[in-house]
Amino acid sequence: MMRKVIIAAGVLAASTVAASAATLDTVKGRGTLVCGVSAGFAGFSAPDSQGNYKGLDVDYCRALAAGVLGDASKVRYVSLTAQNRFTALQSGEIDVLYRNSTQTYLRGVTLGLRQGPINFYDGQGFVVKKDLGVKEIKDLKGATVCVAQGTTHEVTLGDYGRANGIDWKPLVFDRVDTMYQTFFGGRCDAMTQDASALAGAVTTAAPNPADYVVLPQTISKEPLGPFTRNGDEVWSDIITWLHYGLIEAEELGVTQANVDEMAKSQTPAIQRLLGASGDLGSRLGLDNKWLVTAIKATGNYGEIYERNVGKASPLKLERGLNGLWSKGGLMYAVPFK
Numbered sequence: 284m285m286r287k288v289i290i291a292a293g294v295l296a297a298s299t300v301a302a303s304a305a306t307l308d309t310v311k312g313r314g315t316l317v318c319g320v321s322a323g324f325a326g327f328s329a330p331d332s333q334g335n336y337k338g339l340d341v342d343y344c345r346a347l348a349a350g351v352l353g354d355a356s357k358v359r360y361v362s363l364t365a366q367n368r369f370t371a372l373q374s375g376e377i378d379v380l381y382r383n384s385t386q387t388y389l390r391g392v393t394l395g396l397r398q399g400p401i402n403f404y405d406g407q408g409f410v411v412k413k414d415l416g417v418k419e420i421k422d423l424k425g426a427t428v429c430v431a432q433g434t435t436h437e438v439t440l441g442d443y444g445r446a447n448g449i450d451w452k453p454l455v456f457d458r459v460d461t462m463y464q465t466f467f468g469g470r471c472d473a474m475t476q477d478a479s480a481l482a483g484a485v486t487t488a489a490p491n492p493a494d495y496v497v498l499p500q501t502i503s504k505e506p507l508g509p510f511t512r513n514g515d516e517v518w519s520d521i522i523t524w525l526h527y528g529l530i531e532a533e534e535l536g537v538t539q540a541n542v543d544e545m546a547k548s549q550t551p552a553i554q555r556l557l558g559a560s561g562d563l564g565s566r567l568g569l570d571n572k573w574l575v576t577a578i579k580a581t582g583n584y585g586e587i588y589e590r591n592v593g594k595a596s597p598l599k600l601e602r603g604l605n606g607l608w609s610k611g612g613l614m615y616a617v618p619f620k
Contacts (some may be wrong), residue, residue, distance in 0.1 A: 284292040285452075285549055286371065286487075290439060291592060293400070293586045295395055295533075298541070300577075305514075305515055305516035305518070305520065306378055306379075306512070306515045306517075307515075307517050307518050307568055309553065310351055310352070310378055311351070311377070312474050313350070314357060315345065315348075315352075315357050315358065315359050315377055315510065316346075316347060316348040316351065316352065316357060316358045316359070316379075317346070317358075317359050317361060317376070317377045317378045318341075318344035318358050318359070318360055318361065318377065318378065319361050319368060319371055319372060319376075319377035319379065319380040319381065319382055319495055320336060320338075320340055320341060320360050320363065320381055320382050321340070321363065321364050321382045321383065321459070322362035322460075323459045323460045323463070323483050324338065324340075324359065324459070324480050324483060324590040324602075325338070325385055325480075325483030325487040325488075325552045325597070325598065326338055326339060326380065326479065326480075326482075326591050326596060326597075326598045327339050327340045327358075327383045327403075327479070327480070327483070328340040328341050328381070328481045328526060329381070329483075329487070331410055332353065332376065334416050334432070336360045337589050337591070338382070339463065339587055339588065339591040339592055340381040340383060340556065341360070341381075342384060342587045342590075342591065343381050343402065343436060343525070343526075343581075343587075344379075344381055345358060345362070345388070345437070345580055345581055346525060346529065346577040346578075346580055346581040347379065347521070347522065347525055347577070348580075348585075349576045349577045349579070349580035349581070350521070350525060350569065350573040350576055350577035351521065351569060351573070353570075355580035357583065359577060361376065361377050363377075363380075363382055363460060363550075364433070364457065364459075365431055365432065365433040365434045365457075365459075366432065366433040366457060367416035367522055368382050368384065369381055369390075369394050369510070370389055370541065371395075371397065371511060372510055372511070373394065373396065373512065375610055376598040376609070377581055378511070378518075379509055379511055379518075380396075380420050380509060380510040380511075381509050383405075383477065383479075383480065383507045384507060384508070384509075384510060385405075385434075385435045385477075385505045385506060385507060386401065386506045386507070386508055388400040388421065394510075394512065395512065395513050396510045396512060396513060397510065397513050398508060398509075398510055398511065398513050398528045399508050399509035399510065399511060399519065399522045399526065400509075400523055400527065401506040401507065401508045401609070402508050402526055403479070403506075403507040403508070404504075404505075404506055404508070404509065404603075404604035404613055405476060405477040405478060405479050405506075405507055406477070406478055406496055406501030406502070406503055406504060406585070407436050407439050407440075407476070407477060407501055407502050407503040407504040407505055408439040408476070408477070408478035408481055408498060408500070408501045408502075409423065409428070409473045409474070409481075409497070409498045409500075410466075410473065410476075410484070410485060410495055410496065410498070411423075411472065411473045411495070411496060411498065412469075412476050412494055412495055412496075412497050412498045413471060413495060414494070415473075417473070417495065417498070417504060417596050418498075419471075419498065419500060420449070420500050420502065421449065421530065423449060423451055423524060424448075424449050424450060424451070425450060425452070426452070426471075426472035426473050427451070427452045427453075427454055427470070427471045427472050428440060428450045428451045428452065428453055428454065428472065428473045428474065429454050429456065429462050429465055429466045429470075429471035429473070429475070430453050430454070430455055430456070430462070430472060430474070430475050430476075431455070431456055431458075431459055431462055431476065432455045432457045433455075433457070434476075435503070435505065436476055436477075436503075437453070438517060439453060439502060439503045440453055440475055440502075441453070443503075443611060444501045448585070451473075454470070454471055454561070454573060459476075461486070461572055462474065463484055463488045464488075465514060467488055467489050476582075477505050478497060478559055479495045479506070479572055479592060479600060480599065481597045482600060483592075483597075483598055484569050485497065486556060486597045486598055487520070487597070494506075498531040500523075503536055508526075509526075510521050517567060520567060524563075525574075525577060526584075526619050527616040527619070528577065528578075528616075528619075529578070529582045529583050529584040529587065530583075530607070530614050530615070530616035531552075531556050531557035531616040531619060532556065532574070532578050532584070532609060533584045533585040533586075533607060533614075534616060535550070535552060537553065537556065537557070537577075537578060537583060538578075538579060538582055538583055539580075539581065539582035539583070541573070542575055542578045542579050543579070544559070545557065546558075546559055546572070546575055551620065552620075553578060554618045555620060556572070556574060556619050557572065557574060557575050558572035558574065559569070560573060561620075562593060563619060567594075573580075584614065585602075585607075588602065588605060588619060
């Protein structure tokens with residue numbers, strides 16, 4: 284009887300693994316990763332003048348394609364709005380959602396989706412024209428505020444206004460690019476969004492960036508990260524460990540330029556991360572050196588951050604909460620062992 288139970292358990296485990304690897308098998312069979320992104324968030328995901336997508340979220344897509352398919356260019360980007368992003372993932376139109384999406388309780392338990400590790404800590408802020416004379420959020424009483432539909436920002440704007448007696452007038456848009464055009468055209472007194480996105484909007488969409496200021500206060504926590512489908516355990520694990528791998532690489536000093544040399548290191552933690560020892564890749568159905576390929580394509584988390592939104596970018600955002608835990612931030616990799 285015990286032998287039959289063990290065999291049955293083994294069959295169940297095998298079938299579960301097969302089912303949970305569905306997206307990985309699909310991506311490998313197709314030879315292309317289909318990545319859901321936004322089309323208008325400077326620093327995170329936006330096409331350049333040649334139509335090539337660039338940004339922090341885009342680099343995660345590229346790193347994922349490199350690790351899974353061996354080639355960072357094997358990505359098809361699907362531009363999504365706030366309204367259709369989750370539906371696109373639920374329906375299988377995309378393999379993973381990297382669209383600076385906030386992780387929340389309701390999104391975690393009602394959408395049939397799994398929230399991956401946070402890859403950017405943000406907060407909802409406001410941008411105003413300097414000559415409006417607004418210094419603090421409380422000065423926006425009676426103001427018309429541009430906000431995107433289907434976002435946490437729309438909900439938080441209402442909640443914060445009611446809680447603090449601020450009777451602002453929301454002007455809601457279903458497209459971010461239309462919202463930007465309207466705000467910078469002068470129809471709204473203020474615009475609200477993730478503070479990082481506001482910085483990008485001022486840099487890239489304002490007729491004269493010097494005329495605008497992002498207020499220093501934020502009114503919410505906006506933990507941003509990827510989403511995958513429930514039931515795709517192996518695929519979700521890959522997305523999770525890709526992020527932790529990029530953080531661990533920064534902690535250990537592994538960069539885009541030195542990853543091949545570091546792969547020869549005798550340091551146990553580096554050996555495990557880069558597949559020189561152990562079987563951390565094969566346990567996910569990947570080559571043991573998948574993170575070497577990923578890091579070679581995009582660099583570690585710090586390099587991705589600085590290039591797209593940090594001091595080397597037009598946004599010039601401080602690391603702040605997105606710094607490593609050892610430097611006062613919240614970025615902390617689960618151990619690779």
